[in-house]
Amino acid sequence: MADTITYLTTTRFGSGAVELLPQELAELGIRKPLLVTDPGLAALPLFGRVRGLLPAEHAVFAETPANPTEAAVDQAFDAYRHAVCDGLVALGGGSAMDLAKAVALRATHAGVLAEYALIEGGAGRIGPVSPLIAVPTTSGTGSEVGRGALITLRDGRKLALISQHLIPARAVCDPELTLGLPPLLTAATGMDALTHCIETFLSPRYNPPADAIALDGAARVMRFLPRAVAEGGDREARSEMMMAALQGGLTFQKGLGAVHGLSHALGAIKDPVLHHGTLNAVILPAVLRFNAPSVGDKYARLAAAMGLADGADLAAAIEALNLRLGLPDSLRAMGVTEAHRERAVAGALADHSTASNARPVGRAEYEALFDAALGL
C-alpha cells in the first residue's frame, strides 16, 4: 500500500497511504493531535475521512489562509493550547503544512516567531518541536519533507523559519488525495515542484545526491504534469507528480534562488493574493535567462533530463509549458503592477534564497528581473 522512503524524514508513499495515519500517530505517541487544514478542504468529504482516522479526541484548525500569516499561527496555537494537544496533522498544501510547522514551534519555544526567522539568525535557536505528520493534498510544495516554513509576519515581511527540527516527523504521501485537484491548481503546484528541482540544481552549493534527485524530479514533472493537468483522474500521473514534489523537497538543502526570492516577496502582498506556484512558474523564465552565463553545462544537463531537443532554449521551453498548462504569461496577468516593484525587490534582496542563486543578484538585477517577469 505504501513504500517507506527514509532520508532525513520518513515518508509513507502510495495510494491509500492516508489509512496509515492511526499507525503513524501511535508510533509518534500523539494522542491528541491538532488537525490543521484550510476552509476549502474542510468543505470536502476528505476532511471527514481524515478526522475519522484521528483519535476521537482531536482538535481542528481549518482557517489556514492562502499564504500563512502570523495571526493565523497565533489562532491555531490558541486552539492547540486550549485543547492540550500533543502533536499535529497538517492536511493541505504548503500553507497548511507551513502553518502547522510554525504552531509546532510556538508550542515548544518561548517568544515571537520573528526571533526564530533565518534572516534574524534564529535557525540555531530552534530545538525539537511538537511532532507533526504532513499529509499533502497537492503535488508541489515539498514542505512535507522540507525544513522550512514561510510565514508572513504582522510587520508585512514574509520570513522563513528554517531548521532540521521543522522537518515533519512523518510525511504521508497519498496520491489519491490529489485526484480531485482542479487543472489550474494542479498546473501551478506542479510548476512549483519543477522550480524547486531547477533552482536547487542550479544552486552552486556542492551536493551531488541532491543534484541527482533534482534532475530526476525535473524529468518527472515534464513527463507527467501535462497528463495530470489534462486528466485529473490519471492515477499514474498523480503518483509521479507527488513523487516529483517530494523530490523537489528533498533538494531544498542546496538552497533555492532568485525565482523564490521574488515569489516569497510577492507572496507577502495582501491584495492581490498571489499563488506561490503560479508566481514561480511566471518568474522562472526571466531568471533562467539571467542566470545563463553562470550555469556551466547545467542547462544542457537539465534539457537532456527533461527530454528537450538538443540545443533547446530552457526558458522558452518553460514559457511554452506554462502556456500549454493554462498558466498566466506574466506577473501583470496575475494582477501585479509597477506599484509592487519596490516591495518585491526589497523583499527579494532580504530573502534567504538570494544567497544561493546561480548568479549573484543585487538591486539592479532584481529590478530588471521584476520588469521582465511583469511583462513590460
Place this chain on the structure above:
Amino acid sequence: MADTITYLTTTRFGSGAVELLPQELAELGIRKPLLVTDPGLAALPLFGRVRGLLPAEHAVFAETPANPTEAAVDQAFDAYRHAVCDGLVALGGGSAMDLAKAVALRATHAGVLAEYALIEGGAGRIGPVSPLIAVPTTSGTGSEVGRGALITLRDGRKLALISQHLIPARAVCDPELTLGLPPLLTAATGMDALTHCIETFLSPRYNPPADAIALDGAARVMRFLPRAVAEGGDREARSEMMMAALQGGLTFQKGLGAVHGLSHALGAIKDPVLHHGTLNAVILPAVLRFNAPSVGDKYARLAAAMGLADGADLAAAIEALNLRLGLPDSLRAMGVTEAHRERAVAGALADHSTASNARPVGRAEYEALFDAALGL
C-alpha cells in the same frame, strides 16, 4: 573546505574536512572518544595526525581485523568501557566503521550481538547508541552513511546489525585521506561502491530518490575509478570516488541483492581472508547475467548513465573494467574452491540482501551463481 550534506546523516565533505574533527566532537558532546582503526592505518602518519585532533584524553583500539569479528568487538568494547569513553571515532574502511558501530551498540544495549541481528528480528530492539563519527579512508563501503554493520559472530555466521540508530552521527569525508591508497585497494573498494549503486538500483523496492542517486553514483565510478587507480594522486578522481561511495551508501535503504548475499557469506570465511569489494567485483557479472530477465529497462538506463555504447552488455562491461583495474577474474583466482560452495550458498540464502535481489533466488540459483563466479 567542506560542504555539508544532510540526508539521514550529516556529512562534511571536502579536502581538509578531517580538520573539522574537534568541532564535530564538540557539537556531539563527545569528550573522551575511542578511536577505532586497523593495524595498517595505525602505522601511518595519518594515525598520529588524527590522534592530534582528538581530545588529549582519548582511547585507542587499533586491532580491527580485515573482516570484523565479534571477538574484536568485545575487545574494543572492553577498551571503551575501561577508559569510560562517551563516543567513538572510526578511522578506516568498512571494517573499522562497522566494528565501531557494533561497539556503539554494545555500549548502550545489554546482551550479545546476535540478539540484535536483522535476521534474528533484532532491528526493532536497537535504540539510540553512543555517538560515532565515521572518517573513511577508502572510497567504497558507504558505511559512513549506512545503517548497517556486518559482523562475523563466534558461531561463524556473518550477520547484519541494521538500524537507523547505527547511522554515524557524522561522516567526515576527506578525499585527501585516500591519496595514498594502493591501486589494487582503490580498485577493489571502488568496485564495492559501484556494486552498491547497481544492486540498489536493481532492487525492486520503490524509491526514486535512491534510484537517481544510484545512477549518478554508478556514472561517477565509471568515469573516475580508472583514473584513481592509474594515478593515486589525482585529487579530482579521489574526491569523485569518495562521493560515489557516499552515494552508494545513501541508497542502501533500497536493499542490495545476490552479489552481496554471496560476498557476505564468503567474507565470513577465515582462510583465505577475502576482500569484500573484490568479492563483489568478481561476483557482479554472474548476477547481472542471472538478473537480466527481471530488470525491465534498468540495464539500458544503467548503461546510458555509465556511458556505455548503445546495446552494450553490462556484465561484459564489468568484466572488462575488472580486467583493466587489475582485479581477479574469478573466485578461483582469489583462492575460493568447490569446498566453499555449500557454505557460500547456505550463507547467501540466509542473508538479508537476498530478499531484495531483482530476481528471486533460491538454492539452485545460488549454486549456479557460485559456480559461474568460481570460474568453472
